[in-house]
Amino acid sequence: xxxxxxxxxxxxxxxxxxxxxxxxxxxxxxxxxxxxxxxxxxxxxxxxxxxxxxxxxxxxxxxxxxxxxxxxxxxxxxxxxxxxxxxxxxxxxxxxxxxxxxxxxxxxxxxxxxxxxxxxxxxxxxxxxxxxxxxxxxxxxxxxxxxxxxxxxxxxxxxxxxxxxxxxxxxxxxxxxxxxxxxxxxxxxxxxxxxxxxxxxxxxxxxxxxxxxxxxxxxxxxxxxxxxxxxxxxxxxxxxxxxxxxxxxxxxxxxxxxxxxxxxxxxxxxxxxxxxxxxxxxxxxxxxxxxxxxxxxxxxxxxxx
Amino acid sequence: xxxxxxxxxxxxxxxxxxxxxxxxxxxxxxxxxxxxxxxxxxxxxxxxxxxxxxxxxxxxxxxxxxxxxxxxxxxxxxxxxxxxxxxxxxxxxxxxxxxxxxxxxxxxxxxxxxxxxxxxxxxxxxxxxxxxxxxxxxxxxxxxxxxxxxxxxxxxxxxxxxxxxxxxxxxxxxxxxxxxxxxxxxxxxxxxxxxxxxxxxxxxxxxxxxxxxxxxxxxxxxxxxxxxxxxxxxxxxxxxxxxxxxxxxxxxxxxxxxxxxxxxxxxxxxxxxxxxxxxxxxxxxxxxxxxxxxxxxxxxxxxxxxxxxxxxxxxxxxxxxxxxxxxxxxxxxxxxxxxxxxxxxxxxxxxxxxxxxxxxxxxxxxxxxxxxxxx
Numbered sequence: 311x312x313x314x315x316x317x318x319x320x321x322x323x324x325x326x327x328x329x330x331x332x333x334x335x336x337x338x339x340x341x342x343x344x345x346x347x348x349x350x351x352x353x354x355x356x357x358x359x360x361x362x363x364x365x366x367x368x369x370x371x372x373x374x375x376x377x378x379x380x381x382x383x384x385x386x387x388x389x390x391x392x393x394x395x396x397x398x399x400x401x402x403x404x405x406x407x408x409x410x411x412x413x414x415x416x417x418x419x420x421x422x423x424x425x426x427x428x429x430x431x432x433x434x435x436x437x438x439x440x441x442x443x444x445x446x447x448x449x450x451x452x453x454x455x456x457x458x459x460x461x462x463x464x465x466x467x468x469x470x471x472x473x474x475x476x477x478x479x480x481x482x483x484x485x486x487x488x489x490x491x492x493x494x495x496x497x498x499x500x501x502x503x504x505x506x507x508x509x510x511x512x513x514x515x516x517x518x519x520x521x522x523x524x525x526x527x528x529x530x531x532x533x534x535x536x537x538x539x540x541x542x543x544x545x546x547x548x549x550x551x552x553x554x555x556x557x558x559x560x561x562x563x564x565x566x567x568x569x570x571x572x573x574x575x576x577x578x579x580x581x582x583x584x585x586x587x588x589x590x591x592x593x594x595x596x597x598x599x600x601x602x603x604x605x606x607x608x609x610x611x612x613x614x615x
Numbered sequence: 616x617x618x619x620x621x622x623x624x625x626x627x628x629x630x631x632x633x634x635x636x637x638x639x640x641x642x643x644x645x646x647x648x649x650x651x652x653x654x655x656x657x658x659x660x661x662x663x664x665x666x667x668x669x670x671x672x673x674x675x676x677x678x679x680x681x682x683x684x685x686x687x688x689x690x691x692x693x694x695x696x697x698x699x700x701x702x703x704x705x706x707x708x709x710x711x712x713x714x715x716x717x718x719x720x721x722x723x724x725x726x727x728x729x730x731x732x733x734x735x736x737x738x739x740x741x742x743x744x745x746x747x748x749x750x751x752x753x754x755x756x757x758x759x760x761x762x763x764x765x766x767x768x769x770x771x772x773x774x775x776x777x778x779x780x781x782x783x784x785x786x787x788x789x790x791x792x793x794x795x796x797x798x799x800x801x802x803x804x805x806x807x808x809x810x811x812x813x814x815x816x817x818x819x820x821x822x823x824x825x826x827x828x829x830x831x832x833x834x835x836x837x838x839x840x841x842x843x844x845x846x847x848x849x850x851x852x853x854x855x856x857x858x859x860x861x862x863x864x865x866x867x868x869x870x871x872x873x874x875x876x877x878x879x880x881x882x883x884x885x886x887x888x889x890x891x892x893x894x895x896x897x898x899x900x901x902x903x904x905x906x907x908x909x910x911x912x913x914x915x916x917x918x919x920x921x922x923x924x925x926x927x928x929x930x931x932x933x934x935x936x937x938x939x940x941x942x943x944x945x946x947x948x949x950x951x952x953x954x955x956x957x958x959x960x961x962x963x964x965x966x967x968x969x970x971x972x973x974x975x976x977x978x979x980x981x982x983x984x985x986x987x988x989x990x
Binding site for chain 1: 824825826828829831832833834835836987988989990
């Protein structure tokens with residue numbers, strides 16, 4: 311087994327009697343990009359905050375970088391970079407001032423040299439003296455990442471880092487994450503973008519505090535045992551209405567003129583859809599189940615519990 | 616036209632929100648209650664029971680009768696006897712006493728011989744409002760003693776002219792300018808207002824802007840964060856004090872009679888104390904509005920119970936006890952003594968220890984109250 315950067319078991323937290331994280335086990339091997347999936351309010355942020363010592367867990371034990379995450383939080387903070395969901399650097403400081411502040415808080419040597427290097431890496435040398443608050447969303451996100459890795463952490467915790475960022479900036483962001491991961495950095499990133507989840511080496515899916523699945527993207531999809539059929543052609547939407555509420559159907563989704571229907575019992579599903587398709591003169595073929603289908607399937611199942 | 620329904624709806628919403636805003640509700644109730652209590656009971660511009668010492672060089676029935684008449688007038692609280700002029704001066708300068716009353720040698724004999732001697736009353740006039748009531752009562756006190764003690768064969772003495780009188784010597788501020796008392800106090804007031812308000816916002820602002828989460832995720836110790844927040848304002852405090860001292864010198868002609876070093880040390884302690892108090896508020900307050908409300912709650916008593924606005928000894932005992940729990944009380948004593956009376960460190964040392972204790976205690980409470988997590 312690979313050496314684990316994060317290895318916690320039975321992580322739990324409740325707020326005012328409501329369980330937000332329910333006994334979750336997470337093991338992140340060193341140098342991997344680990345995706346953290348789940349709907350809004352599923353406990354992703356709470357879990358990440360517990361890992362970096364911002365919230366006291368109600369239960370659970372384990373280690374971050376070999377240190378007890380419950381008792382050695384202060385030590386762990388020195389080796390962890392945490393990028394908050396909302397931009398949390400100081401908007402009334404300039405870009406350079408923010409970076410210098412971070413470097414100083416982490417007691418780094420050669421501060422100005424490192425800051426200049428980070429500015430160069432960001433491509434922000436010319437705007438270094440602009441207030442951080444004046445930056446656009448994409449630049450803020452790049453600044454936040456640069457500030458989080460400035461102290462050369464061993465673990466990077468990213469809480470929905472690319473929310474509200476355009477696709478090009480997102481791709482560049484991920485390119486940077488790959489570079490860092492190759493250099494040995496362990497990354498735990500929460501997201502609800504499917505394309506981002508697919509870029510992770512490994513994912514866990516949590517919904518409403520419970521861990522639903524973990525593994526590679528393929529494993530997480532396979533674990534649902536979902537079969538998916540594509541109904542193609544005009545009026546596919548009408549078929550959807552007819553299938554609504556049928557117990558054999560787990561999820562339906564329209565992609566342009568195509569309808570994707572998923573269910574755990576492939577044979578039953580096919581028997582159900584085939585007459586509908588031929589009646590309307592539509593094509594019917596089996597397609598691979600997407601992560602999104604799996605995502606919604608897990609979410610619905612968690613709701614039922 | 617306005618919609619009555621809409622207005623009603625809006626009013627209802629405000630009421631509901633107000634109902635759920637506990638701190639505001641508490642303030643709404645507490646401010647008038649506290650103000651009324653303080654103004655009604657604690658504030659007294661005709662203060663009584665002012666501390667006084669007696670130098671008794673002639674111990675007879677007459678001098679003792681005068682002393683007890685002074686006490687009976689309720690204006691003077693005779694704390695005890697001192698035996699030298701120097702000791703009396705020291706007590707005045709350090710603010711332990713507001714009066715020193717001296718009966719000269721052979722006072723009673725001189726009265727009997729019709730020489731009309733006088734009792735010397737030295738008054739600390741740096742706070743003119745405090746002493747004026749007591750000084751005004753002296754004439755009446757003299758008359759009552761004469762009527763009571765000079766009877767029988769001595770009755771004739773009273774007939775011609777007053778057989779003895781009080782000579783008042785106002786010290787430190789002979790003209791009785793109120794501003795002599797107010798201006799040094801103003802330094803304290805300005806420092807406590809800006810100090811507490813500024814730092815009360817320190818952490819709440821971080822919390823409201825979402826930057827607190829970032830700060831907490833970094834390996835900065837609570838004490839380090841506190842020092843970082845406080846330091847800039849120490850400089851600001853000194854700057855403000857400098858401005859006031861400069862204006863006091865050139866607009867009002869109030870110099871610093873005592874040691875500049877002692878004054879600077881007192882300023883440093885007091886400024887730190889205020890900033891810590893504000894910082895403590897900001898660890899407890901949820902948002903900036905709450906921080907502001909809590910600051911005002913702290914500032915009101917400083918305005919009224921410390922001797923800044925109204926004479927400290929004019930307050931009833933319980934209010935004086937409350938006032939003793941406020942740092943400004945001690946700072947005012949130091950700054951007035953040093954500026955107006957030329958006091959040195961030894962004269963005001965006890966006030967220094969009190970301020971030091973405040974700094975230590977507030978720091979401890981703050982470190983306890985500071986939350987290292989977002990729980």
